[in-house]
Amino acid sequence: MNNQNKSFQTREKLKLVFTGHVDHGKSTVIGRLLLDSGALPQGAVDKIRRVSAETGRPFELAYLLDAFEEEQAQGITIDTTQLQFKTAFRDYVIIDAPGHKEFLKNMISGASDAEAAFLVVDAERGLEEQSKRHAHMLALLGLQQSALIVNKMDLVGFSQQVYQQTVEAARYFLSSLGLKLSVAVPLSALMGLNVTVKAPELSWHDGPTLLEALDSLKKSGHSHEAPLRLPIQDVFKFDDRRVLVGRVESGQIAVSDSIVISPGGKTAQVVSLASWLPRDQKTKAETGESVAVIISEDFFNRRGEIVSRIERAPKTVNRFRASIFWMGRRPLKAERRYKLKLSTAESECEIVKLFNLIDSSTLKPLQAQGEVGFNEVAEVEISLQKELALDLFSQCQATGRFVLVDDLDVAGGGIVTWAEDKPQVKAGFVHGELKARCELFQEYFYDLDRMTFNKIESSVPFYAVGDPVPLSGESYLYPEFFDIVIFRDQIVVKIRDGLVGALSPFSEYRYEGYPLVNGRGFAVKVNSEDDWLKLNNELLLINNRERAVGPDEKWLDFNVYRRIRLGRDRHL
Amino acid sequence: MNHLQALEAYSIFILREAYKKLGRLGLLWSIGKDSTVLLWLTKKAFLGHCPFPFVHVDTSYKIPEMIIHRDKVAKEMDLELIVHQNVLALESGMGPDKGRLICCKALKTDALNEVTKKYGFDGLIVGVRRDEEGSRSKERIFSERNQDDEWDYANQPPELWGQFKTEFPRGHHIRVHPLLQWSEIDIWRYVENEGIELIDLYFAKNGQRYRSLGCAPCTGKIESQATSVSQIINELENTSVSERAGRAQDQEDAYAMQKLRRDGYM
Numbered sequence: 001m002n003n004q005n006k007s008f009q010t011r012e013k014l015k016l017v018f019t020g021h022v023d024h025g026k027s028t029v030i031g032r033l034l035l036d037s038g039a040l041p042q043g044a045v046d047k048i049r050r051v052s053a054e055t056g057r058p059f060e061l062a063y064l065l066d067a068f069e070e071e072q073a074q075g076i077t078i079d080t081t082q083l084q085f086k087t088a089f090r091d092y093v094i095i096d097a098p099g100h101k102e103f104l105k106n107m108i109s110g111a112s113d114a115e116a117a118f119l120v121v122d123a124e125r126g127l128e129e130q131s132k133r134h135a136h137m138l139a140l141l142g143l144q145q146s147a148l149i150v151n152k153m154d155l156v157g158f159s160q161q162v163y164q165q166t167v168e169a170a171r172y173f174l175s176s177l178g179l180k181l182s183v184a185v186p187l188s189a190l191m192g193l194n195v196t197v198k199a200p201e202l203s204w205h206d207g208p209t210l211l212e213a214l215d216s217l218k219k220s221g222h223s224h225e226a227p228l229r230l231p232i233q234d235v236f237k238f239d240d241r242r243v244l245v246g247r248v249e250s251g252q253i254a255v256s257d258s259i260v261i262s263p264g265g266k267t268a269q270v271v272s273l274a275s276w277l278p279r280d281q282k283t284k285a286e287t288g289e290s291v292a293v294i295i296s297e298d299f300f301n302r303r304g305e306i307v308s309r310i311e312r313a314p315k316t317v318n319r320f321r322a323s324i325f326w327m328g329r330r331p332l333k334a335e336r337r338y339k340l341k342l343s344t345a346e347s348e349c350e351i352v353k354l355f356n357l358i359d360s361s362t363l364k365p366l367q368a369q370g371e372v373g374f375n376e377v378a379e380v381e382i383s384l385q386k387e388l389a390l391d392l393f394s395q396c397q398a399t400g401r402f403v404l405v406d407d408l409d410v411a412g413g414g415i416v417t418w419a420e421d422k423p424q425v426k427a428g429f430v431h432g433e434l435k436a437r438c439e440l441f442q443e444y445f446y447d448l449d450r451m452t453f454n455k456i457e458s459s460v461p462f463y464a465v466g467d468p469v470p471l472s473g474e475s476y477l478y479p480e481f482f483d484i485v486i487f488r489d490q491i492v493v494k495i496r497d498g499l500v501g502a503l504s505p506f507s508e509y510r511y512e513g514y515p516l517v518n519g520r521g522f523a524v525k526v527n528s529e530d531d532w533l534k535l536n537n538e539l540l541l542i543n544n545r546e547r548a549v550g551p552d553e554k555w556l557d558f559n560v561y562r563r564i565r566l567g568r569d570r571h572l
Numbered sequence: 573m574n575h576l577q578a579l580e581a582y583s584i585f586i587l588r589e590a591y592k593k594l595g596r597l598g599l600l601w602s603i604g605k606d607s608t609v610l611l612w613l614t615k616k617a618f619l620g621h622c623p624f625p626f627v628h629v630d631t632s633y634k635i636p637e638m639i640i641h642r643d644k645v646a647k648e649m650d651l652e653l654i655v656h657q658n659v660l661a662l663e664s665g666m667g668p669d670k671g672r673l674i675c676c677k678a679l680k681t682d683a684l685n686e687v688t689k690k691y692g693f694d695g696l697i698v699g700v701r702r703d704e705e706g707s708r709s710k711e712r713i714f715s716e717r718n719q720d721d722e723w724d725y726a727n728q729p730p731e732l733w734g735q736f737k738t739e740f741p742r743g744h745h746i747r748v749h750p751l752l753q754w755s756e757i758d759i760w761r762y763v764e765n766e767g768i769e770l771i772d773l774y775f776a777k778n779g780q781r782y783r784s785l786g787c788a789p790c791t792g793k794i795e796s797q798a799t800s801v802s803q804i805i806n807e808l809e810n811t812s813v814s815e816r817a818g819r820a821q822d823q824e825d826a827y828a829m830q831k832l833r834r835d836g837y838m
């Protein structure tokens with residue numbers, strides 16, 4: 001990079017959002033900060049003066065941010081704004097957020113971009129409904145760093161006592177949300193006191209000015225230790241290469257890394273990172289970079305799958321719990337279907353359980369009535385129509401948060417609080433798009449120390465049509481001709497002469513007189529076409545939409561093909 | 573990653589998102605520095621390809637060098653170029669003498685809306701930035717326009733966590749803004765780092781240069797000695813005049829841009 005830009009290139013940039021109840025002075029604080037630090041272009045203040053003269057409205061610094069005619073006419077911020085600002089120390093993106101309840105969705109849009117937040121509180125009025133609701137949203141958005149501005153100190157005679165009471169009240173409320181207050185500043189935005197320079201009126205304040213407080217916030221860097229998460233955004237085929245593109249949301253990716261793609265669990269190596277210009281060619285990319293990756297296997301990959309390292313893969317689930325906030329005009333309802341978008345993945349979903357409905361401004365429980373209203377917060381259990389790869393929000397923010405689309409608009413957001421991984425697929429059968437999991441050829445043993453049944457994990461590949469399968473092992477023996485009924489995937493695999501014959505979905509399968517074995521290697525007691533239909537009817541009754549479950553134990557015989565070994569350790 | 577690399581990475585993410593999620597796409601190309609950076613980012617996003625057409629709304633009042641430059645770059649870069657004019661308005665003598673905002677509306681807004689309809693664009697990529705002026709500072713990255721190309725700015729849906737507005741009724745379209753979070757000086761620093769070639773109207777001749785390019789009758793030059801990109805950066809670091817001060821239509825009325833943009837102006 002060019003020398004001249006050296007200092008610029010290494011300068012840090014922090015994104016800060018100003019939140020709080022309507023009229024507590026967020027826009028004025030920002031306007032004052034810009035004005036007193038000389039950041040405004042020439043004529044900006046003159047323009048506001050002119051507009052207030054033309055319209056007969058009083059001069060307001062907030063107009064620097066509230067650019068819409070409607071905003072100026074009503075004296076409120078409707079939508080969020082971002083602007084750039086710099087101190088001697090570093091660069092900032094300052095985000096102004098509306099404080100009106102009606103526009104919480106816009107506050108969230110602004111705050112979701114920020115790395116740290118200021119809560120602006122009117123000294124005279126103290127914490128109000130939206131102050132608290134905003135704090136709650138900051139917690140849900142994962143913003144750990146928050147700071148307090150006690151504004152309008154001129155209205156309380158610059159009272160130190162009022163300031164301290166406000167700080168304590170805010171600290172208490174924030175801590176109940178798990179948020180820490182890193183710094184607090186008393187000021188008057190209107191009079192420009194303690195914004196960029198200390199003020200005699202606030203001589204009792206031995207803490208920082210607003211400008212100093214800004215610079216005292218810490219930017220949290222990306223950890224190189226974080227697990228790799230590269231959600232596939234698209235698969236390019238502009239030439240004969242298949243290129244996976246996406247943004248590295250966490251961790252790093254480098255050439256020759258071994259990777260796994262979830263859901264599915266296919267593994268491969270990173271061959272190269274592609275670029276247009278030779279000088280952009282690189283062998284490694286870090287969090288935040290938009291990359292184009294060529295991998296060693298020509299898999300059929302799709303948008304929404306996540307590339308990670310094998311050791312720390314995301315969870316693959318079709319059901320999870322989350323904390324959600326709702327911004328939709330019509331309430332969120334249990335049992336209605338929504339589109340869920342999580343990083344680049346999408347799935348239809350349904351809210352199957354709704355609990356802990358709370359008023360997001362008081363944190364008091366609300367009576368749950370099967371719906372979550374405008375601006376409310378709830379804990380929910382979500383069932384997905386298809387499996388997605390995801391993380392707990394506490395472990396990886398970018399792949400642990402999602403939005404819900406109602407009708408055509410994003411109407412809710414949420415963070416994953418609980419999800420249980422499905423067992424990893426280690427072995428199975430593939431044929432084109434059809435895929436079935438099985439543990440048929442895994443050795444089972446009885447652990448004498450723990451007195452439990454265990455299986456020996458082996459990395460058996462997928463068997464394709466025509467592949468031979470290992471018919472006998474130390475703990476099992478199968479015939480040369482039989483049908484494997486894989487209930488989880490609703491697929492039957494025919495084994496003919498020790499080779500994989502064909503894969504067919506349950507609906508297309510006809511009983512041919514060969515023995516039936518389930519995916520674990522236990523005999524299925526089906527001896528005729530009639531038995532098969534009976535079993536299927538039973539399954540239809542017990543299976544719900546989300547999960548395909550196996551048959552009742554009465555259909556199984558555990559002692560035909562398997563013989564459980566006794567052992568002390570898995571390597572026996 | 574430094575600040576410019578972060579901006580580049582995010583813009584590439586946005587472009588790829590638009591390409592994947594919106595149907596028919598066009599990139600609004602005005603020959604200036606922002607659209608040229610957009611072209612560059614497009615090449616980076618799509619590994620040297622430009623998988624959508626570039627659209628130039630030609631008011632016929634553009635500074636003549638811009639048209640020459642446009643055709644030259646389109647040929648060199650092998651762009652699929654769509655040039656569109658509001659022929660009816662031009663035939664009836666539309667021009668800035670009819671009133672600046674009326675002229676902008678007819679030759680830019682209406683022409684843009686015509687070409688959007690004509691080609692059935694679901695997405696239009698536009699190089700506007702938040703720091704240009706007030707109504708743009710309030711924009712979303714994916715911003716919906718209705719069947720009449722209007723922007724319902726007072727009621728924008730939430731946009732968070734890189735989840736953009738990609739569901740919309742037929743006949744509506746999305747304005748995609750990959751440069752929204754860039755500032756004027758970011759653009760110039762990027763131009764410098766990447767060695768991007770720009771039209772020479774930006775560089776001072778006889779003590780004057782253009783800071784923002786538009787139609788000849790309504791775009792003023794600024795006093796400047798800057799003849800290179802690094803001199804321009806230096807000049808911008810020390811100026812307190814806003815970028816669009818030389819654009820007459822912005823100065824017409826306090827909310828001129830808001831009104832133009834409500835009706836579909838870029």
Ligand SMILES: Nc1nc2c(ncn2[C@@H]2O[C@H](COP(=O)(O)OP(=O)(O)O)[C@@H](O)[C@H]2O)c(=O)[nH]1
Nearest residue numbers: 022023024025026027028062099152188189190
């Ligand atoms: N007395 C006094 N008024 C203030 C102060 N800061 C802002 N205000 C006024 O409070 C009102 C609301 O300010 P605004 O910035 O729009 O609040 P926001 O809704 O939080 O953005 C405006 O009329 C401001 O002039 C202050 O420090 N002292």
Ligand SMILES: [Mg+2]
Nearest residue numbers: 026027076077
């Ligand atoms: Mg405000």
